Amino acid sequence: AVVSTQSTGGVFCIVLNSQYYEDSTHVPELAVEQEQWLDQQLETARSRKYKHSLLFQHIPLFLQNPDEEKVYYNYSQPLRETMLKKFADAGISKIFCGHYHRNAGG
Numbered sequence: 001a002v003v004s005t006q007s008t009g010g011v012f013c014i015v016l017n018s019q020y021y022e023d024s025t026h027v028p029e030l031a032v033e034q035e036q037w038l039d040q041q042l043e044t045a046r047s048r049k050y051k052h053s054l055l056f057q058h059i060p061l062f063l064q065n066p067d068e069e070k071v072y073y074n075y076s077q078p079l080r081e082t083m084l085k086k087f088a089d090a091g092i093s094k095i096f097c098g099h100y101h102r103n104a105g106g
Helices: 029-050 076-090
Strands: 002-009 011-015 050-057 094-096
Touching: 011 029, 029 076, 076 094
Parallel strands: 011 050, 050 094
Antiparallel strands: 002 011
16 A cells, blocks of 8 residues: 655644545455554544644545535545545644646646
8 A cells, every 4th residue: 555654843644545445446455454544544643633634645535615526536425525524533634635637737
């Protein structure tokens, strides 16, 4: 699993492989392992009271608002609700992501 955490200067960062939420068909054991790992990291974020707890992942939970429909660039609605609650409960204050390739200028 491509995941990691780092803390520095009161900031706790979690790096998550969001591709497993999109399709873990060929790696179900890695998806389960990551979910267990993520729960441990979120508990750390919750218990240590860092000044900031941040999450980095490729696929965004949503593009414009949490109630939008599922498209190629975001999570499905039931998973999105679950993850938003999980992150909020752990005190994650910012989620940084990519995947939306239509925002480049030139």
